[in-house]
Amino acid sequence: MPELPEVETIRLQMKEEIEGKKIESTKVISDKPLGNTTVEEFKERVEGAFIKDVKRRAKILIIKLSTGDSLLIHLKLTGRLLLLRPSVPIEKHTHLIFNLNDGHQLRFWDLRRFGYVKLVSGKLKEVLELKKLGPEALELSLNEFRNILAGKRSGKIKSLLLDQHFIAGIGNIYSDEALFYAGIHPERNVATLKEDEIARLHEGIRKIMSSAISYRGSSMDDYVDLFGKQGDFVPRHKVYRRMGKPCKACGSLIKRIKVGGRSAHFCPKCQV
DNA sequence: GTCGATGTTATCAA
DNA sequence: TTTGATAACATCGA
The missing domain is CATH 1.10.8.50 (Helicase, Ruva Protein; domain 3)
Incomplete structure (x- = not known):
């Protein structure tokens, strides 16, 4: 049940650990978290991008990519973002893996699968789910x-x-x-x-x-x-x-x- | 084996 | 308009 303090904790750690890193490749185990984006488009637009910034709005994490796109991540009830070595076995309920150029993997894990990792292009100000939010x-x-x-x-x-x-x-x-x-x-x-x-x-x-x-x-x-x-x-x-x-x-x-x-x-x- | 609880948000009904 | 119920999904404990 990540609320603001939990999401902010992860954001601060991500900023420290993965900002500036390149996403070399991705593995989509389940495409449900991607929403309407197809696996092909997701891979095409995310792979090769650098992580420019990690922000937060309410309970939503925002990874800004060097391409101008952003990844909006909502952990909802049971989502986890984990930074692991590739040698660590892939746990059940792992849905997405980002291979970074420093040898680490960022994994999205979600038991109840309510969470999402959505690719959005361009201006965040026009993203409905962000626009509708009240003040921080x-x-x-x-x-x-x-x-x-x-x-x-x-x-x-x-x-x-x-x-x-x-x-x-x-x-x-x-x-x-x-x-x-x-x-x-x-x-x-x-x-x-x-x-x-x-x-x-x-x-x-x-x-x-x-x-x-x-x-x-x-x-x-x-x-x-x-x-x-x-x-x-x-x-x-x-x-x-x-x-x-x-x-x-x-x-x-x-x-x-x-x-x-x-x-x-x-x-x-x-x-x- | 079934039921209820868990807790975020969109959506639909009243 | 606003509130309330429900559904999305998986697991655990009674």
């Missing part, structure tokens, strides 16, 4: 946060935090953790939020996700970093998947409910 969660000032909240007349705050058109980058883990930080119940109606609660929520989003990046993300199920290592943030979770366990602040038992079809974890005493 970590680049949003309190004023901007207040303004976009003010535009909402109703709705539960948890669902809003998960809506990528509203704010981009937050997923189920960090929405729960940010709401705990702010002492706000996940089902609170947005319109009832007080000024100090909005400020605390804004602060929580920034503090928790920045901290999660420094711990290289949360490894709950399938997420690992570029080197296959687990992130270290899970022990810092206050509520996410801690149902039935004592709240780290007050000792009350953490609850789990469904909000908008998603599981929401919270402390019934700290989050009124």
Whole structure:
């Protein structure tokens, strides 16, 4: 479940390890992640290209190629990007392999196959899935946060935090953790939020996700970093998947409910 | 063997 | 308009 901190962890590692490298060849084991692009076109346009930059927008990784094309990578629920030696056996659920000119392979692995690696040409500003995204969660000032909240007349705050058109980058883990930080119940109606609660929520989003990046993300199920290592943030979770366990602040038992079809974890005493 | 849960997003229905 | 259900897919545990 890579969210912004997990994707950013991989981006920072990729920038360090593969920027400037050349993609000598590719192997397409499954073409599903490619979307509408044919294997022939994918190979033709990617092979021989240099990796100029590795960027991120929300939970989407963007590899800029020397040809002007870009690769948009979304890991969705279970996707992994791994940098490995070619001698490492190809694991089940590996769908794409990029052979780099330094002898390493970048492999795309995805258990549930929801993720994608899409080749897009030219201007990223016209790519629909990027255009539709709301402001970056970590680049949003309190004023901007207040303004976009003010535009909402109703709705539960948890669902809003998960809506990528509203704010981009937050997923189920960090929405729960940010709401705990702010002492706000996940089902609170947005319109009832007080000024100090909005400020605390804004602060929580920034503090928790920045901290999660420094711990290289949360490894709950399938997420690992570029080197296959687990992130270290899970022990810092206050509520996410801690149902039935004592709240780290007050000792009350953490609850789990469904909000908008998603599981929401919270402390019934700290989050009124 | 079946059911439900896991969690991101597009799409479609109400 | 907005919300909610569903589907895409694979695995695990009850």
